[in-house]
Amino acid sequence: MNIIDELGELAIGARMRRLYDVFSRDVMKIYNDHNLDFEAKYFTLFYLVSKRNGIGIMDAAEELSLTHPAIIHLAKDLERKGYIESVKSPLDSRKRLLMLSRKGKAALPAFKEVWNKIDKLNKKLMRAQNNNLLKALEEIENLLDEKSYYKRYQNL
Numbered sequence: 001m002n003i004i005d006e007l008g009e010l011a012i013g014a015r016m017r018r019l020y021d022v023f024s025r026d027v028m029k030i031y032n033d034h035n036l037d038f039e040a041k042y043f044t045l046f047y048l049v050s051k052r053n054g055i056g057i058m059d060a061a062e063e064l065s066l067t068h069p070a071i072i073h074l075a076k077d078l079e080r081k082g083y084i085e086s087v088k089s090p091l092d093s094r095k096r097l098l099m100l101s102r103k104g105k106a107a108l109p110a111f112k113e114v115w116n117k118i119d120k121l122n123k124k125l126m127r128a129q130n131n132n133l134l135k136a137l138e139e140i141e142n143l144l145d146e147k148s149y150y151k152r153y154q155n156l
Contacts, residue, residue, distance in 0.1 A: 027118065034110055037081055045074045045098075047115075049084050050108055054097035056089070083107065 004011045004018065024040040031038040038046075044064050049055060055063075061071045075098055078084045083104040089095040100108065126134060 030114060030118070034114055036107060036110060036114070038083075038111075042074060042078055042081075042083075045071065046078060046083060046104070046111070049078075049098045050100055050104070050111075054087070054089070054099045056095055056097055060098065078104075 004014045007014075027040040028038075045060060048060055048063060057068060057071050057075065060066075060075075061068045064071070066074075075084065075086065079086060079101075082101055084098050085101045086096045087099055089097050126132060
């Protein structure tokens, strides 16, 4: 047992980060095996862009529950990798829309193949648990939506 395990609830953020790191490291190996220059952190934005025919930064931030600066950072990374592009909105020239680039469209079938296998693997992992991690995360997210962590701390 290490110190993070010993700390239990006090280190919940560290435990979640550790689990994220385990998944991210192996998912990156999977993408590399498929010759996809991609990291797990890009998944939700890239997937969202692939499902929309152009989406604004603010809309993406809202839909993914991320900050505007976080979306900009991820979008710039994905643009540098050539998977998405930012284009002017035909309705409002001040607004930029994120869209799949040619490279992104060409790579999409390979991504979908990887995602389908990852989805199957994750479902197997969830079924093998005594407790349902997704349900537990949903429950805590709902509790924090009702009252923020900070406000709960202030009320102790």
